[in-house]
Amino acid sequence: MVKVAIIFHSASGTTKKLAEAVASGIRSVSGVDAVIAEIVGTDIVEGRFKNLALIEQLKDVDAMVFGSPTFMGCVSAQFKAFADATGDLWAEKAWSNKIASGFTIGSNLSGDQLNTIQYMQIFANQHGMLWASLDIPGNCDAEGRNRLGAQSGLIAHSKDGELNAIDLVTAKYLGQRVANVAKRFVA
Numbered sequence: 001m002v003k004v005a006i007i008f009h010s011a012s013g014t015t016k017k018l019a020e021a022v023a024s025g026i027r028s029v030s031g032v033d034a035v036i037a038e039i040v041g042t043d044i045v046e047g048r049f050k051n052l053a054l055i056e057q058l059k060d061v062d063a064m065v066f067g068s069p070t071f072m073g074c075v076s077a078q079f080k081a082f083a084d085a086t087g088d089l090w091a092e093k094a095w096s097n098k099i100a101s102g103f104t105i106g107s108n109l110s111g112d113q114l115n116t117i118q119y120m121q122i123f124a125n126q127h128g129m130l131w132a133s134l135d136i137p138g139n140c141d142a143e144g145r146n147r148l149g150a151q152s153g154l155i156a157h158s159k160d161g162e163l164n165a166i167d168l169v170t171a172k173y174l175g176q177r178v179a180n181v182a183k184r185f186v187a
């Protein structure tokens with residue numbers, strides 16, 4: 001069984017809804033299962049991410065999809081604390097050649113969400129992971145998916161704390177895509 005993990009932080013729940021949609025996309029691909037790893041505030045003690053069980057969960061996965069709200073133009077502090085806690089794995093090349101992708105959400109249409117995705121991509125590349133983009137041409141899709149037109153990963157927009165239904169459909173597709181890429185790569 002190919003395993004794809006979703007590692008995400010969500011303060012007010014919108015990123016979590018995207019994560020659930022990504023998981024449903026992963027699980028819709030035969031032979032692939034989703035591993036959910038939610039970063040929560042209490043994982044951070046004196047500024048450092050201490051949930052080693054969450055990191056251990058990622059040991060055997062073939063791919064990871066990172067999710068974070070865009071806070072002040074980048075990933076949340078909680079997500080960054082998780083990333084910083086993987087430094088030993090970086091030295092061991094423990095995640096080398098795993099597939100990676102990412103999603104984020106912001107309350108502005110152009111609220112610097114791209115920087116969040118680019119940070120996730122750099123984080124993945126630090127680990128020697130292989131980044132899977134979002135291969136839905138923005139504004140050229142019959143179903144209107146990828147409505148904000150980011151190709152590096154999924155950028156979503158929350159309005160008054162609510163998600164857009166199309167963003168959820170796009171998130172499901174992102175899960176399917178990463179699952180299919182991981183399946184191909186593992187075969």
Ligand SMILES: Cc1cc2nc3c(=O)[nH]c(=O)nc-3n(C[C@H](O)[C@H](O)[C@H](O)COP(=O)(O)O)c2cc1C
Pocket residue numbers: 009010011012013014015016068069070071072073074105106107108109110111112113158
């Ligand atoms: C401290 C803080 C900083 C934020 N910074 C940004 C930002 O830079 N760009 C943006 O578009 N939205 C920003 N937002 C809005 C959140 O990204 C948005 O509400 C998102 O849906 C929250 O995700 P969550 O529900 O998973 O916590 C910010 C919100 C907070 C609380």
